[in-house]
Amino acid sequence: MACGFGACYGCAVGVRGGRYVRVCVDGPVLDARELERVDEHAGAPA
Amino acid sequence: VSVEFCGLRLAHPIINGSGTFDALAARGAFGEGLMADFPFAAYVSKTITLRPRAGNPAPRLWEAAAGMINSIGLPNKGLEGYMSEDLPALGGITTSQPTGEPPLHEVPLITNVMGSDLGELSELVEACGERPEICAVELNVSCPNVETGLDIGADPAQLRTVVGELRALTTKPLIVKLTPNAADVPLCAQAAQDGGADAVSLINTLRAMALAPASATHPAGPWLGGVTGGLSGPALRSVALAQVAAVAERVEIGVIGMGGVQTGTHARELMDVGAQLVAVGTESFRDPAAGGRIARELYASER
Numbered sequence: 001m002a003c004g005f006g007a008c009y010g011c012a013v014g015v016r017g018g019r020y021v022r023v024c025v026d027g028p029v030l031d032a033r034e035l036e037r038v039d040e041h042a043g044a045p046a
Numbered sequence: 047v048s049v050e051f052c053g054l055r056l057a058h059p060i061i062n063g064s065g066t067f068d069a070l071a072a073r074g075a076f077g078e079g080l081m082a083d084f085p086f087a088a089y090v091s092k093t094i095t096l097r098p099r100a101g102n103p104a105p106r107l108w109e110a111a112a113g114m115i116n117s118i119g120l121p122n123k124g125l126e127g128y129m130s131e132d133l134p135a136l137g138g139i140t141t142s143q144p145t146g147e148p149p150l151h152e153v154p155l156i157t158n159v160m161g162s163d164l165g166e167l168s169e170l171v172e173a174c175g176e177r178p179e180i181c182a183v184e185l186n187v188s189c190p191n192v193e194t195g196l197d198i199g200a201d202p203a204q205l206r207t208v209v210g211e212l213r214a215l216t217t218k219p220l221i222v223k224l225t226p227n228a229a230d231v232p233l234c235a236q237a238a239q240d241g242g243a244d245a246v247s248l249i250n251t252l253r254a255m256a257l258a259p260a261s262a263t264h265p266a267g268p269w270l271g272g273v274t275g276g277l278s279g280p281a282l283r284s285v286a287l288a289q290v291a292a293v294a295e296r297v298e299i300g301v302i303g304m305g306g307v308q309t310g311t312h313a314r315e316l317m318d319v320g321a322q323l324v325a326v327g328t329e330s331f332r333d334p335a336a337g338g339r340i341a342r343e344l345y346a347s348e349r
Binding site: 018 | 065067068071072075100103104106107114116118121328330331
């Protein structure tokens with residue numbers, strides 16, 4: 001996480017519908033059913 | 047102690063790098079006082095594109111040695127959302143003078159825009175030209191041309207043409223944010239000047255990559271959802287100094303220097319090699335009030 005107050009969009013995670021939410025201001029607790037996917041490291045090719 | 051840049055009067059030479067400070071998010075976190083005593087002498091918006099963008103797949107950040115790599119992907123509301131929702135909320139921002147003396151000083155708004163072709167860029171620049179709240183337009187030319195795949199800003203001939211076309215569309219100051227990922231950055235600065243730009247700003251992030259180690263389920267692969275990203279932070283400082291010096295030597299138009307600035311001394315160094323303004327980026331993530339502190343340090347060092 002870079003800024004911690006919603007400015008940098010670095011902590012974004014994908015949710016259903018192709019949107020992203022910011023963990024710092026929209027989380028840190030998110031509804032797991034809304035998350036797009038949870039991987040060990042999502043950046044690696046699936 | 048105020049400075050003039052492209053016809054704008056600023057309280058001091060320290061501004062923010064585009065995308066590294068969000069005034070509305072900061073107001074939400076730190077309250078109205080933030081808008082009265084803004085950390086920067088001018089506020090540069092995040093990059094605005096014609097249509098809304100969701101941004102790049104996660105993960106978007108990697109902590110590197112003396113810096114960070116980001117692959118945010120320019121999430122934004124698009125031109126219409128920016129003009130109707132953000133711009134009206136950004137009026138009346140003021141900042142303290144680095145002397146600490148009254149009165150508060152107005153903070154001009156600079157809007158950063160990016161388009162993937164001349165048509166998009168023209169629409170963006172014309173729209174900015176119509177809004178009196180916007181004092182200057184910064185062009186993010188670190189965007190691949192859809193046909194050539196080459197960044198518009200990395201190809202001097204293309205850059206000169208694009209800036210020339212956009213120049214004709216607005217009387218507001220045009221700032222070209224140069225890409226450091228070009229073979230000859232001073233030549234690109236020269237092209238921006240020849241096209242009619244009022245200033246150049248540099249350096250943007252350096253293209254960079256981070257690998258995630260192999261795990262039980264994945265082979266080793268790119269960590270960032272966008273595969274590559276941009277390196278920023280103190281790691282860039284000496285690169286920025288070299289590029290700003292070379293560009294300032296080449297062009298007569300204004301120069302905004304940035305890259306790893308953390309202190310008034312770092313800002314002074316960029317000014318010593320030819321920058322008139324200095325932008326602070328990654329340091330604001332560590333300390334959201336860094337801009338004001340750096341301005342005061344710079345002022346104290348000049349006395």
